[in-house]
Amino acid sequence: MFSKHLFYLTSDQLCAYLWQGGRLTGGTVFANNRAGIDDFMDYVDSHRASSAYILADLIEEDFQRVTMPHVSGVAASKLLQRRLQQQYRETPFRHHEIQGRETNGRRDDIVLLSALTNPSSVQPWVEALEQLHMPLAGVYSTTLLSEDLAHKLKLRDEHLLLVTQQSAGWRQSYFQQGMVKFSRLTPAIDRDGNPVNIGTETAKTQQFLTSQRLLGRGIALQTVVVTAAEDSGALDEQCKDGPETEFRFVTLESVAARAGLKLGEGKVAEVAEHMAEPMLLAFLAQRDPKTHYTLGAWQRYYKLWKARVWMYATSAVLTVFCAGWTGYNLWQQISADIDSDHLRAEAAQFDKRYRDVMAEMPPRVTSTANMRAAVNVERMLATQSATPLGMATVISQALETSPNIRLLQMDWKLTLPAANAPQPGQDETQAAPISSLAAGIPNRAPQALLLEAEIIGEQDDYRGAVDSMNQFAQALAKHPRISVEIDKPPVDTRSSVKLAGKSGPQAAASGRAKFTLNLVWKP
The missing domain is CATH 3.30.980 (Threonyl-tRNA Synthetase; Chain A, domain 2)
Incomplete structure (x- = not known):
């Protein structure tokens, strides 16, 4: 298995992990400044890995739902790219996702547009990897990755609010019929230095969803809070069920077990006991999806690396095939040699038997070649000679x-x-020669x-x-x-x-x- 660099990016810092042997290790933190980026480049240069993945958990991540005419093929791709560029002109990190079609009218496509609206939070890290020629597989969003995690955990509520605690704060992602519609990141500590009330923040999110007509009035919002087991008691006091809100608590340990994730030991295990990012990073490393946000030329070293891997894999397959074919040919050669030895032994036995039989026979009148010629002449006379x-x-x-x-x-x-008639001067007592045409x-x-x-x-x-x-x-x-x-x-x-x-x-x-x-x- 290839080792991977996994980077968890927030607005203030970047936390670096390594994925080796199916486990997550590391946890080195780098500040979002010039010195932190220099230390980050030294870290990447000293810890070589096959590829790098950046998981962004930023406040400046925007989600917009739009409807677009239903087209297909190259025209659809061009239309989506043009719409993304119109919506988010200031950033190169853009993403779109078609989430179905409207049921009425001309049945337009429902498209979710998202982007990292502050590229300065991501671009320095991406350019640092570019300078090191590190293959960058992609820039991923915790919200879009949580959509896959919700499917993995079989959270199939029609209206679901997934709440996770991460280093950047509390991430609240709203899913409708399994598809993400909205997400917001709130700090874990308010301006006064007190922990935020999750129940209050959930009520604000629900009010916003209702105002945007994403959630109808009177519809219960199923809220799943992923938290550490030791913190569930304090959060239970804040999150009380209401007429339109139902809370469920899921521990980080149970989520990791249900998703089949191995988070490692030491510092990673300590972080995983309280925060969700190690779990999301491990899930990202296992699934290895396509990049969420477009990278353009920043992804060229990753494409070259994949091409090299494919070439090595193809060469290995060809080598194994050629080795197998060579072994098969050698086995056939050995079998042929054994059969040849058997045939030579049988031929020697037949020759000996022939000589023994011929030794017991009386002396021949003529040679075998003459006898064979006589048989051939007899057969020719039987087929070619003239008869009435x-x-x-x-x-x-x-x-x-x-x-x-x-x-x-x-x-x-x-x-x-007439050439076969008796010639003048020929002895009359001698029989006239018979023409070969008679035979x-x-x-x-x-x-x-x-x-x-x-x-x-x-x-x-x-x-x-x-x-x-x-x-x-x-x-x-x-x-x-x-x-x-x-x-x-x-x-x-x-x-x-x-x-x-x-x-x-x-x-x-x-x-x-x-x-x-x-x-x-x-x-």
Whole structure:
């Protein structure tokens, strides 16, 4: 955890605390003058911490409630900033808080504007931190911080007045439905040196709230007084319940316990027994909210510090991720090495078994490479060598569409190139070399098939016989790689041939009309 500087600022002094390990320590007081600021700078320089927080508890803190048109986006931000600057021109410490919308009319936004109207009470301390390059997280208001504390303590009264005793005096903050509407700081000692009467001051606050129409007449104001246990008896005499006021006392110890705050020991514990600021400072350190009052350029070192923290955090995350990834890769490498060793051992066993088996086998006729080549050649011949099966399949499909055609015989052969024919002077007793195309190397050889068929039908219908042959030939010619040539038609109608024939019983005795086709398949 980072250590933090926590400064409680009043009009006369600044009290410095340190937040370390979830506990509040310190309590050094510096006067609001030149010497006090110099001592303060020496203190900050000697007590290094990650960041600084200023909790202001000043009389010069103003609260105004205004209504503004309901807009959103960049226009709303510009409108609010312009309204803040108009309301508080003399101070850079300004704050706004949207607290809902009106129920009637055009439903304008209800906005609470607040500011530290005397910047000279804050600016010297801020500039001192600026000179020391100390990251200033923000300037906070005890009133606005008490709003979060009231939520933490589950004080849900519709009209609540929270009264706390602090070094600057008694702070009275009015909350309506959990949202702060007004706050005033009264000295703990009056002009005559006597302690102020809390009951009287509460009545004045209630009268002011009624005049401002924040509190209706006849409505009971729930007043919660946070005080030390030993002082509750004296305050009980001053705070008597009335028709419009109800008092409840809560000890500082119980508030700290309910909020889960650890205030530390020694001087801090002594202050916490009587004052509320250690409790508020501890609550501020735990929550670490955004600054209440704008700081502008005074917050640049804090933004740089946060950027550096984010960079360190990102680097740490990346380092852890890379270390994890590297470890995972190393584990994978070790696993891969182990698997490789197992595979090598298995391969050695298989090699040994192979050698043992091969040692028991008789001597080989040829080498393993030749046997592998022979198997490859056999597979190539089975797939590439020319066979009549392809052409027979095409003829069978054509016969399916020509039922009046009967196949008589087929003569299939390969068309091999003339280069493989016997050459002059070659020994006739020596067998002619066979072309590699017969085995389909490198491509299949062209094939030729002589087909003889007859036509089943009427014997005297020569025109029908010719048409049937033509239809059959066309069915065969549909194949893209087969060409069909009519070698002998059923009726020879050439002009050079004598037309002759028989009819009637003599034609039936002579047999059916026959024809012959030459088929050529080109790969």
